[in-house]
């Protein structure tokens with residue numbers, strides 16, 4: 102028996118969220134008294150066995166197939182379901198990302214098992230699970246009854262462990278016969294819309310809200326973000342006004358960010374924005390309203406007009 106981690110990767114590059122899944126699985130495995138094992142899907146994933154070992158996997162199961170050259174939700178879900186049937190793990194864990202949730206939902210449906218998405222913690226003795234609901238605006242405590250618990254880990258809810266030196270895992274091939282029907286939806290090609298630092302991975306995000314007032318108003322945010330090696334984000338009020346594209350939006354219906362520093366300018370801090378920003382290590386709010394939710398919740402605040410404050414910070418830097 103083991104806790105089986107479904108490793109998320111993109112063409113052989115492991116997603117950071119997988120490291121959080123390993124940390125979660127390690128804790129669950131310790132509660133259950135079982136090892137952590139990993140499932141790698143696709144030829145390009147084979148090289149990740151050592152990284153899996155460094156994050157706690159004692160056995161790595163690798164499935165390759167001529168159709169698995171890139172990601173495909175149904176195919177991955179089929180492989181996970183086949184792995185569960187073959188390996189009978191005590192639980193299955195994956196990252197609570199779009200892909201992780203998609204794959205586990207597909208696998209759970211095939212296996213006719215319940216699937217608990219976006220978990221914060223689990224107590225194995227009672228299978229009490231705390232998970233994020235409603236885009237992060239509430240936490241739900243649930244009791245899970247399942248032959249094989251299938252859980253994804255809420256992004257940024259668990260701190261990943263540093264890799265352990267000198268660990269190795271036994272690598273075993275898991276042959277899966279993929280029917281044509283499940284490889285109907287596979288990534289064939291990619292169009293790169295943005296390269297380099299993205300909103301989700303940037304170390305610094307300078308976010309602007311309705312207080313910025315216009316598309317042109319974002320010039321002062323761009324200047325500061327450029328100086329700090331960061332990117333510009335925004336609130337939904339901004340995307341609703343057409344000042345910035347939706348890809349810049351932070352929040353429940355935008356991107357969840359986790360930078361070292363989030364500078365929120367002219368943003369009131371509505372709950373739907375806050376849930377996308379709260380994983381930032383430090384938050385600096387710049388707002389004319391000292392009672393704004395973002396000001397109250399931030400680590401630091403400057404009460405003032407962003408059009409005076411931001412150029413002053415940029416000039417000082």
Ligand SMILES: Cc1cc2nc3c(=O)[nH]c(=O)nc-3n(C[C@H](O)[C@H](O)[C@H](O)COP(=O)(O)OP(=O)(O)OC[C@H]3O[C@@H](n4cnc5c(N)ncnc54)[C@H](O)[C@@H]3O)c2cc1C
Nearest residue numbers: 310311312336337338352353354367369373374388389407
């Ligand atoms: C289902 C649903 C999903 C949603 N998803 C999201 C989401 O993903 N992301 C999101 O952001 N919102 C989301 N919203 C919208 C959210 O509820 C808020 O309406 C929105 O976040 C408000 O944006 P804002 O803070 O920019 O604007 P406001 O709430 O209008 O705040 C503007 C702030 O700017 C300050 N200000 C004004 N002028 C200046 C100045 N010159 N200098 C400094 N400060 C100034 C004001 O004091 C105020 O605090 C969602 C809403 C719903 C119902």
